[in-house]
Amino acid sequence: MTLVQRWTQLLRTRTVAFFSTICAIAVIAVSCAGGGTQASVGIAPEMVADYIHTVMQADRTAYTKHVVSRVAKLEGKDNEKGVLAIEATEGWQQTDGIPLPAQMFRLGADIASESGSAFTYNLISPWYINDSHEPKSEFEKAAMDATIETGESYKDYQEVGGQQYFSALYPDKAVAEACVTCHNTHPIHLERYPDKEFVMGEVMGGIMINIPLDAA
Numbered sequence: 001m002t003l004v005q006r007w008t009q010l011l012r013t014r015t016v017a018f019f020s021t022i023c024a025i026a027v028i029a030v031s032c033a034g035g036g037t038q039a040s041v042g043i044a045p046e047m048v049a050d051y052i053h054t055v056m057q058a059d060r061t062a063y064t065k066h067v068v069s070r071v072a073k074l075e076g077k078d079n080e081k082g083v084l085a086i087e088a089t090e091g092w093q094q095t096d097g098i099p100l101p102a103q104m105f106r107l108g109a110d111i112a113s114e115s116g117s118a119f120t121y122n123l124i125s126p127w128y129i130n131d132s133h134e135p136k137s138e139f140e141k142a143a144m145d146a147t148i149e150t151g152e153s154y155k156d157y158q159e160v161g162g163q164q165y166f167s168a169l170y171p172d173k174a175v176a177e178a179c180v181t182c183h184n185t186h187p188i189h190l191e192r193y194p195d196k197e198f199v200m201g202e203v204m205g206g207i208m209i210n211i212p213l214d215a216a
């Protein structure tokens, strides 16, 4: 190989290395720009609500199926399948019992709001035992009717006190025998809704999630 040939080869290798480096930087820049764009777009509020709901519903079902269903007494009444000598009762703090699923849900919601989380969630039902669960706003009423009719979630934007929200109501279904037996025999239920007898799988109410949206 002549000296000129060797120089030419060296130059060619260097040039290839140089261009590879430039290309690598370009790829990183493009992928970074892509990431940046995604971050500014964010996750759709529908998806955020779905994620939050999946976790809450799973915890609620697990607590009812694997804890509440195993207790000997459900709000004063014997539970045939109960294996634990305790009671699930509204007065759990006074009686050494354990909280009802709706109370457990509220305990979690209270802790979440203490942590300063931007969104809120709560239970509602047209067959409410606890007055604070009555569907109150026009949005809640419309969402509850639609959810009972379709068995599906109801989602929309709404404005409350000048603040925009994405709100979603998910059906709260009778996923365990304990849900229906306890509600159907509860004195307040019997007094208020004597003709309403829940069956397994039925929509008993809804889980409302409100996500505040940025003005931007």
Ligand code: HEC
Pocket (backbone or CB within 6 Å): 060, 061, 064, 068, 074, 075, 088, 089, 090, 100, 101, 102, 103, 123, 124, 125, 127, 128, 129, 130, 131, 133, 172, 173, 174, 175, 176, 178, 179, 180, 182, 183, 186, 204, 205, 206
């Ligand atoms: C041992 C009794 C008991 C069991 C089991 C039970 N509930 Fe309840 N539930 C209640 C009582 C009592 C309330 C109201 C108490 C409160 O909110 O403090 C309530 C509240 C609710 C509410 C809000 C509306 C209302 O009635 O105030 C919904 C919806 C609901 N329950 C659905 C369910 C579902 C679904 C299950 C099963 C996953 C279930 N419940 C299991 C007794 C029970």
